[in-house]
Every structure is written in C-alpha cells, then in structure tokens.
Amino acid sequence: MTYVLGRSAPVAGKTDFHRPALSAVARLWGSSTVLAGLPLLLALCLLWEVAPRLGWMNPIFFPPLSAVLSALWDLIASGEMARHIGISFERAGLGFLLATVVAIPLGFLMGRYAAFEKATDLLVQTLRNTSQFALLPVFVLLLGIGEASKIAITFYAAVFFLLVNTIVGVKSVDSLLLKAAKSMGTSDWDLFRKVIFPSAIPSIVAGMRLGVKASLFSVIAAEMLAARSGIGFLIQNAQLMLKAADMYAGILVLTFVGLLLNYALVWIERRATHWRADAGDQPH
Amino acid sequence: MDRITVADIAKTFQLKPGQTVTVDGLRSNSITVLSGLDLSIRQGEFITLVGPSGSGKSVLLDIVAGLTDATAGTASIDGEAITGPDPRMAYVFQQYALFPWRTALENIEYALEVRGVGRAERRARARHFLSLFGLHGFEDRYPSQLSGGMQQRVAIARALSVEPEVLLMDEPFAALDAQTRDILQSELLRIWERLRTTVIFVTHSIDEAVYLADRVVAITARPGRVKEIIDVDLPRPRAEGLRNSPEFAHLKGRVWNVLRDEVRAAQKDWALSSATH
Numbered sequence: 001m002t003y004v005l006g007r008s009a010p011v012a013g014k015t016d017f018h019r020p021a022l023s024a025v026a027r028l029w030g031s032s033t034v035l036a037g038l039p040l041l042l043a044l045c046l047l048w049e050v051a052p053r054l055g056w057m058n059p060i061f062f063p064p065l066s067a068v069l070s071a072l073w074d075l076i077a078s079g080e081m082a083r084h085i086g087i088s089f090e091r092a093g094l095g096f097l098l099a100t101v102v103a104i105p106l107g108f109l110m111g112r113y114a115a116f117e118k119a120t121d122l123l124v125q126t127l128r129n130t131s132q133f134a135l136l137p138v139f140v141l142l143l144g145i146g147e148a149s150k151i152a153i154t155f156y157a158a159v160f161f162l163l164v165n166t167i168v169g170v171k172s173v174d175s176l177l178l179k180a181a182k183s184m185g186t187s188d189w190d191l192f193r194k195v196i197f198p199s200a201i202p203s204i205v206a207g208m209r210l211g212v213k214a215s216l217f218s219v220i221a222a223e224m225l226a227a228r229s230g231i232g233f234l235i236q237n238a239q240l241m242l243k244a245a246d247m248y249a250g251i252l253v254l255t256f257v258g259l260l261l262n263y264a265l266v267w268i269e270r271r272a273t274h275w276r277a278d279a280g281d282q283p284h
Numbered sequence: 285m286d287r288i289t290v291a292d293i294a295k296t297f298q299l300k301p302g303q304t305v306t307v308d309g310l311r312s313n314s315i316t317v318l319s320g321l322d323l324s325i326r327q328g329e330f331i332t333l334v335g336p337s338g339s340g341k342s343v344l345l346d347i348v349a350g351l352t353d354a355t356a357g358t359a360s361i362d363g364e365a366i367t368g369p370d371p372r373m374a375y376v377f378q379q380y381a382l383f384p385w386r387t388a389l390e391n392i393e394y395a396l397e398v399r400g401v402g403r404a405e406r407r408a409r410a411r412h413f414l415s416l417f418g419l420h421g422f423e424d425r426y427p428s429q430l431s432g433g434m435q436q437r438v439a440i441a442r443a444l445s446v447e448p449e450v451l452l453m454d455e456p457f458a459a460l461d462a463q464t465r466d467i468l469q470s471e472l473l474r475i476w477e478r479l480r481t482t483v484i485f486v487t488h489s490i491d492e493a494v495y496l497a498d499r500v501v502a503i504t505a506r507p508g509r510v511k512e513i514i515d516v517d518l519p520r521p522r523a524e525g526l527r528n529s530p531e532f533a534h535l536k537g538r539v540w541n542v543l544r545d546e547v548r549a550a551q552k553d554w555a556l557s558s559a560t561h
C-alpha cells in the first residue's frame with residue numbers, strides 16, 4: 001500500500017497535478033463555492049445571535065451564539081471537550097479499524113471467488129440491511145454498557161461500506177491487466193499484491209471514507225443512549241441538565257470535526273488515486 | 285532451426301448456456317475457432333499474421349503464450365511443449381495493458397520484479413529499455429499522462445526488458461493514428477535488427493504486414509488455419525521509401541489476393557452468427 005499512498009509527489013514536468021496536503025485543504029477552503037456560501041452562513045450566525053436576544057426564541061433553550069461560544073471556550077479551556085472527543089474518536093477508530101481488518105480480506109475472497117460469494121452473499125445482504133442503530137440494544141444486552149458495545153456499533157456501521165467497496169474494487173480489475181500479468185509469469189500471490197490490490201485501492205478508499213463517517217455518527221448515537229463519556233454523551237447530558245449552551249457547543253464541535261474529517265478523507269482519496277488522469281492532463 | 289512449432293492445433297470454445305451459433309447451416313453450442321493449424325517459425329524470424337477478424341489469430345497467440353490450452357495439437361518452443369506462460373516469451377497487446385498506478389519506469393520494472401530481479405538491476409535495465417525507445421525523461425509519468433504511442437512504447441520496452449526469445453504482438457499499433465503507427469513500425473524494426481528476437485506479429489493492415497515481415501502468414505476465415513505463407517524478400521534494414529517501390533506494391537497485392545475470399549467468407553459467417561446471438 002505504501003507505494004500508492006506514501007509516494008512522494010513525483011515531479012511530472014508541466015503536467016503537475018500533485019498538490020501538497022496543506023494547499024489541497026487551502027484550495028478547498030479558498031475555492032469559490034466556499035466564498036460564495038460565506039454570506040449565507042454569516043447571516044445564519046447573525047440570526048442565531050439576535051433571535052434569542054429579541055425574544056423570537058426562548059434563550060433558555062436557544063441561547064445566542066455568543067453564549068454558545070463562551071460555553072465552548074470554557075469546555076475547551078477545562079480540557080473537557082478534548083477528553084470527550086478523544087474518547088469518541090477512540091471508539092469510532094477501534095470499530096473502524098476492526099471493520100477494515102475484517103472487510104478487506106473478506107471482500108477479496110468474495111470478489112475473487114464466485115463460489116464463495118454465492119455462499120455468503122445472502123447473509124451479507126441480510127446483515128447489511130439491518131440498521132446498526134436497531135442493533136444497539138442487542139449489543140448492549142450481549143456486550144454490556146461498556147466500551148465493547150460502542151465498538152461493536154461502529155464496527156457494524158463501517159464494515160459493510162468497506163466490504164461492498166472491496167468486492168466492487170476486486171471485481172473491477174481489468175481482465176487485460178490480469179492477462180498481461182499472467183503472460184509475464186506473475187505468481188498467484190503477486191497477482192493479488194501487485195495487480196488486484198492496487199486496482200481495488202480507489203474503491204476501497206472510497207469505502208473507507210463512507211465507513212469512517214458512519215462509524216463516527218454511530219458512536220455519537222450510541223453515546224447519547226448509553227454512555228458516561230464521549231461527545232454524544234456531552235451533548236445529550238447537557239440537554240438533560242438544561243445546559244443548552246453546552247449542548248450547542250458540542251454540536252458545533254461535532255460539525256466542525258466532521259467537516260475537517262471529510263476534507264482529510266477527500267484528500268487521502270485523491271492521494272490514493274493520484275495516478276488517475278485529471279481532466280485536461282493527457283497529452284495528445 | 286525452428287523456434288516455435290504449432291502442430292495441428294485446434295481450439296473449440298464451449299458457449300454459455302443458451303448461446304448458439306450456426307455453422308454450415310447447423311446450430312451448435314460450441315464454436316471451433318482454429319482447426320488443423322500448422323506453422324513453424326525459425327529462430328530470429330519476423331512473422332506477421334493476417335486474416336479476417338474472428339479467424340482466431342488472438343486465440344492462436346494466447347495458445348503460444350501458454351495462456352489458454354489448445355483443444356487438440358501442440359505448440360512448442362525449442363522443441364518443448366508449451367503448457368503455461370514461459371519466461372522465454374513476452375506478449376504485447378493492442379490496448380497496451382500498462383498498470384495505471386505505476387509510472388513508465390515501474391511498469392517496465394514489473395516484468396523484472398516478478399522474476400525476482402533485484403531492485404538496482406531492474407531499475408538500470410528498465411532505464412536502458414526506456415531510452416531505447418526514446419522515452420528518456422518520461423520515467424516518472426503515469427500511463428494516463430502518456431499518449432497512446434508512448435504507452436505502447438513502454439509496453440514493448442516492458443516486453444523486451446526480460447530479453448525474451450519470442451515476442452508475441454497482437455495488433456500492437458491498431459489503436460494508433462497513421463503517423464504514430466509508421467514511426468513505431470520503424471522503431472520496432474530498428475530495435476529488432478539489434479536484438480533479432482523471434483517475432484509473431486498480428487495485424488489487419490496488409491501494408492504493415494508486408495513492411496515488417498520476413499514471411500506473411502495468411503489465416504483462413506473461421507475455423508482458422510494457414511491458407512498461404514508469402515515470403516517477403518525485401519532487403520533489410522527496410523527503408524521508409526520501400527513502401528513506394530513496385531516490389532512492395534506487388535507483395536501487398538499478393539497478400540490481398542490470398543485474403544480476399546477469406547474476408548468475404550468471414551463476413552457471411554458473421555451475418556449468420558449475429559442473427560442467432
């Protein structure tokens with residue numbers, strides 16, 4: 001994998017479509033759609049500030065933005081926010097990692113061996129269409145209220161995205177490349193490592209992107225229902241304690257983290273497929 | 285001395301359930317693509333294969349490459365029966381078959397890599413073969429950043445980098461524009477004059493077939509077998525201007541005469557089979 005993901009950007013003369021990490025994020029932020037969208041976002045912020053102040057909304061349930069930001073600052077300064085986010089990420093991360101470890105080898109087998117896929121497909125389709133949220137009570141019953149049930153739900157949320165995308169990636173291998181590789185005397189193991197796996201990487205990475213998000217969203221839900229820590233707990237608990245400002249602060253942080261994560265994942269996806277032609281890149 | 289011998293080769297494909305073809309007015313669920321094909325190729329010879337589409341030329345190359353088994357008959361290299369991909373052979377395809385995630389240099393290295401050649405040596409050899417095709421400076425380009433002609437140069441360099449005794453080429457220039465095609469033909473000949481690899485080159489261009497070959501092998505319409513072999517006794521190295529000579533025109537005419545009936549037969553065959561597909 002390292003030779004796809006970890007390659008330093010090759011110098012490719014005038015067709016230079018490799019951008020370093022920071023500039024890629026900067027480009028997304030600086031892009032015209034962000035700029036064009038900014039006024040509306042600012043208007044929303046303004047509305048948030050004035051609506052409770054003018055009595056359009058009850059400030060106990062809907063405090064002004066400035067109060068939310070000040071609550072946010074307190075949560076950050078006390079280290080509480082970092083602790084809760086850290087715990088949520090740890091749960092989501094562990095579940096996601098577990099999903100990767102299970103789904104990728106399984107996806108390879110299902111994508112490559114028709115008989116194996118036939119035998120497993122119905123089961124996978126059935127499980128895939130069971131919501132991870134519906135299963136949370138089951139996980140809690142079986143695994144208890146502790147970490148295991150949270151990791152289980154994040155695992156379940158991510159595993160099918162990864163599995164399906166791995167299967168698709170493996171199946172989409174160009175048969176001509178397989179033929180060429182065989183004609184060069186490629187062993188079965190090398191065929192997997194050097195042909196099928198790199199072919200499947202774009203699809204697998206796309207699956208990872210979906211899976212990471214699903215894991216994170218699921219852990220929030222699980223923490224709201226059954227936890228004493230994590231960002232989901234923080235939000236839910238603030239609501240129960242009637243600390244509305246803390247609740248909104250938690251939601252804001254979650255949105256922001258989700259946004260950053262999305263950009264990071266888009267960037268990783270680009271890197272993993274950097275050898276693909278960008279529009280207008282091909283010489284004639 | 286014969287390097288490649290193809291003796292009484294036949295190949296029949298079993299069609300998928302429900303599919304049929306009509307052969308000689310009879311419906312059948314199998315299709316015989318090659319039948320009774322004999323061919324001997326001498327060491328260092330440049331052979332071109334011509335024949336109507338669907339006459340089994342690609343299938344024949346696959347059999348020689350050890351990628352598919354013949355239904356009957358044997359193909360051998362240096363007297364040994366071919367049972368699987370053989371390190372003495374390399375295969376070049378019409379659609380280049382480069383790994384899109386590997387740079388030009390890494391694509392050439394691949395062939396050496398799977399043979400266990402060490403990193404430093406395969407780098408050096410890959411570079412050598414890239415520059416042989418005038419691709420110096422394009423080492424780090426990905427296939428998507430290269431033109432079709434450049435991609436095919438990389439693919440041929442990859443095939444030659446393992447120093448094969450036999451080079452199989454299946455319509456390698458068919459997807460290229462006319463000028464690029466002419467240039468690549470000359471480049472291939474220039475390099476072949478140095479290496480003297482045995483070449484089996486499939487083409488549907490009679491011009492290309494005559495220009496490159498020591499012998500042009502004409503294949504019949506399906507089921508394919510050798511209809512006639514035309515010796516091309518034009519001097520080597522072949523100059524570009526050769527194409528304007530009366531000898532060249534005469535040879536092209538001969539090949540076309542041999543092929544004409546087969547192409548007609550193949551078209552009739554298609555009309556029948558496409559009606560039942």
Ligand SMILES: Nc1ncnc2c1ncn2[C@@H]1O[C@H](COP(=O)(O)OP(=O)(O)O)[C@@H](O)[C@H]1O
Nearest residue numbers: 297298315317336337338339340341342343344
């Ligand atoms: N795997 C296969 N199954 C069934 N038919 C095949 C298969 N491969 C090739 N054929 C058929 O064999 C015939 C010859 O194919 P081919 O060797 O590609 O012809 P060409 O001379 O144009 O290269 C075609 O009619 C093709 O449809």
Ligand SMILES: [Mg+2]
Nearest residue numbers: 341342343454
């Ligand atoms: Mg063909």
